[in-house]
Amino acid sequence: xxxxxxxxxxxxxxxIDGRVHSDSVTxxxxxxxxxxxxxxxxxxxxxxxxxxVEEEEEIKELLVEEGTNKVKEFVTGTRKVLKPHGKVPxxxxxxxxxxxxxxxxxxxxxxxxxxxxxxxxxxxxK
Amino acid sequence: xxxxxxxxxxxxxxxxxxxxxxxxxxSKFDTLKILMxxxxxxxxxxxxxxxxxxxxxxxxxSLGYVPCFVVYTEIEGGADGAFYLAPYTYPAGGDSSxxxxxxxxxxxxxxxYQSRGPSADYAFDYKYIIYxxxxxxx
Numbered sequence: 432x433x434x435x436x437x438x439x440x441x442x443x444x445x446x447i448d449g450r451v452h453s454d455s456v457t458x459x460x461x462x463x464x465x466x467x468x469x470x471x472x473x474x475x476x477x478x479x480x481x482x483x484v485e486e487e488e489e490i491k492e493l494l495v496e497e498g499t500n501k502v503k504e505f506v507t508g509t510r511k512v513l514k515p516h517g518k519v520p521x522x523x524x525x526x527x528x529x530x531x532x533x534x535x536x537x538x539x540x541x542x543x544x545x546x547x548x549x550x551x552x553x554x555x556x557k
Numbered sequence: 558x559x560x561x562x563x564x565x566x567x568x569x570x571x572x573x574x575x576x577x578x579x580x581x582x583x584s585k586f587d588t589l590k591i592l593m594x595x596x597x598x599x600x601x602x603x604x605x606x607x608x609x610x611x612x613x614x615x616x617x618x619s620l621g622y623v624p625c626f627v628v629y630t631e632i633e634g635g636a637d638g639a640f641y642l643a644p645y646t647y648p649a650g651g652d653s654s655x656x657x658x659x660x661x662x663x664x665x666x667x668x669x670y671q672s673r674g675p676s677a678d679y680a681f682d683y684k685y686i687i688y689x690x691x692x693x694x695x
Contacts, residue, residue, distance in 0.1 A: 433595075435597075443598075444597060444598060444611075445595060445597030445598065445611070445613075446594060446595050446596060446597070447593055447594070447595040448593075448594040448595050449593075449594070455591065455618050455619075455660055456617075456618065458617060459615075459616070459617015459618050459619075460593070460613065460615060460618065461614040461616075461617070462597065462612065462614065463610070463611075464599070464609070464610070464611055464612070464613070465607075465608070465609045465610040465611075466600070466605065466607075466609055467603075537631060537637060537682070538596070539598040539680065539682060551616040554562055556620060
């Protein structure tokens with residue numbers, strides 16, 4: 432999800448849906464508004480990371496089959512491994528991002544909060 | 558179909574030898590493929606007396622063609638949360654039309670200067686879908 436906002440007021444102006452974007456979309460797509468100078472329009476790419484889930488996986492080994500000279504693959508046990516299952520928002524306001532994705536809230540009723548360096552720290556109700 | 562692609566048959570048909578009519582989907586069909594989906598909002602231009610534009614700037618994608626698109630928008634006199642397929646022209650006349658147009662540089666949505674909502678702080682929300690399919694190529 433890419434959010435465009437007025438960096439003077441925090442007002443959200445638009446967005447692009449999606450959790451993963453090509454570099455050309457992430458870096459190349461912009462929004463303009465005739466009533467807002469381009470330099471006042473900020474762009475926030477919501478960070479998403481792999482959702483790592485612990486799963487049990489079989490341990491397979493190549494062993495010589497008893498009583499023969501044949502090498503076969505045997506399941507010798509199980510182990511816990513972390514595997515990615517989709518992506519999750521890597522922000523403190525992840526629940527709101529889910530609500531926006533599901534269209535449970537109107538994103539334009541919220542505004543972006545930035546720190547003194549202009550980095551987005553939160554999205555809050557107007 | 559060549560030896561690559563995907564297809565899905567209707568219930569009861571073997572996907573391996575189903576005809577096109579017996580499929581619900583085939584990657585050889587020239588279906589619309591989504592490039593980008595999103596939304597935006599524009600304050601009612603009525604108070605400013607000037608038309609307003611919202612632009613989704615695609616120059617960074619170097620598309621080289623004009624992509625297919627659709628825009629849905631809230632309108633003057635429409636219920637909150639009701640979206641109309643643009644372009645929209647208010648039947649009584651005046652410059653309250655909402656006109657989206659696409660070039661290979663991006664999607665522009667023009668809100669006529671007489672577009673107004675029910676209150677001074679009203680904003681028109683719009684939703685857009687831009688497809689990868691070529692609408693026009695020079």
